[in-house]
Amino acid sequence: MSRMMIQAAVTMDQLQHKLDLIGNNMANSQTTGYKSREAEFSSLLFQQINNVSGDPENEGNRLTPEGIRVGSGAKLGTANLDFTSGTITETGRALDTALRGDNYFYQIQDTENDGEVIRYTRDGSFHLSPVNDTEDVMLTTSDGNPVLGQTGPIVMEDGFDSIDIQANGQIMVGRGDQTEVVGELDIVEVIRPQLLEATGDNNFQLPDLAELGFEMDEIIQATDPTIDVIQSNALERSNVDVSKQMTDLITAQRSYQFNAQTISIGDEMKGLINQLR
Template identity: 65%
Template sequence: MSRTMIQAAVTMNQLQQKMDLIGNNLANSQTTGYKARNADFSSLLFQQINNMTDPANAQGRLTPDGVRVGSGAKLGSINVDLSLGTLKETGRALDVALMQPNHLFQISVTENNMTETRYTRDGSFYLSPLANNQVMLTTKDGDPVLGVNGPITFADGFNDLQVAENGQVTVRRGTNTEVVGQLTVVEAVRPRLLEATGNNNFRLPNLAELGFNQAEVIQGVPASVKSGTLEMSNVNLAKELTDLITSQRTYQFNARTISMGDQMIGLVNQLRS
């Protein structure tokens, strides 16, 4: 197989991943708080030195021993866009929208008997009943929303609930108003490092492997929210459809390259015979 055909095959595989990413963005264009994912490509025109040290590896090689040549293009990284989406007023007190880009709510998620803190822009919250006539603020999936003292829990039987612009949660019982919790909000200083976990949530990667500490990726900030409002997806449909068409045409071009290369090899073989 010629180098051009190898380049086309490698690139097609990566373009398929990009089209899958675009499809995921389009499917979540109406998902509350969803943040678009963007793909960055990088060239595989590289040389890796000292990757093979066995002298036997030099036999039949087209390049000197210890040199590996790559060709084509690869999906270098998938980045999350934490810019603001359109705000939609709902009038529901437990619908809370973050007003600043890169800000995230903190939630506690338990999977496979492991509990970890995750982050989301989806502020559609609910109250889940607990024992002793208590309720807890949760996400739509039932995961506890974290406040300054952990999960926000308080006694049921209130007349009204409000979330202030600074994230303070208050309830009214008759003529008395009581502060029952404070939403904690963090800022993603390096949003590209966040890992998507599904359900519109993110987690921190293994920071030790990347050489970062938590403060270099996530920092606590004063809450700036708006109650009775939800942030919609920030997916730009026009951009996504344009990228999809471009990717499809590029995929077809590379597929045609392989087809034409195969035909040319067939002609060469016929001439030899």
């Protein structure tokens, strides 16, 4: 196979990853708090820099500058997360909340890891789940993961008449003529959101900060108690721009077709060469 065909085949494989990324964005365009992914491509030529063994016998017939070999197509360099806020929609549901601001996140416990791992999410659609065989209920996500408050999971005695989540994160319940604060959401601000890694189910996690040379307080900070970061009875919608995704989809499909045509033309050229006498 010629290098032209190899480059086209490699690029087509990477374009398929971009098409999958666009499809995932469009499928989650109605998912609460979903953050879109943007694909960035890079040339594989940079991977050929300084890859020569250094054997002087290999230098005799060099046609490219020293330290550089012919590239082999393009690859999907990164899939960046767009953390800009989505549209906030009123729902009228007491346990629905939306965060005001791009870098604020709820903290939840990952029950699949015995609650030892903290995840971050923008999905403020909360639920109440019973706690074992007690009369208590716990504030959880739709997947059943506990939502963290200032002192841990938010657990309250069942049987209240009303519940309301305040703009400062306090959770108020009413029993008859009495109201009480049963917990306060532990909302954090992620200073460097680009470090967050998607873990599925609309959740994110931090990488190993020690390997990156960061301290936890350089990345995660408590929110200012004087700032109201919550809008109650509302949800943040996905920030996916469907029209932009459709444009990117058409562009990626055209690029895929052009590279496929390159392989077809290369095959026809080889066929014509083989027919020469």
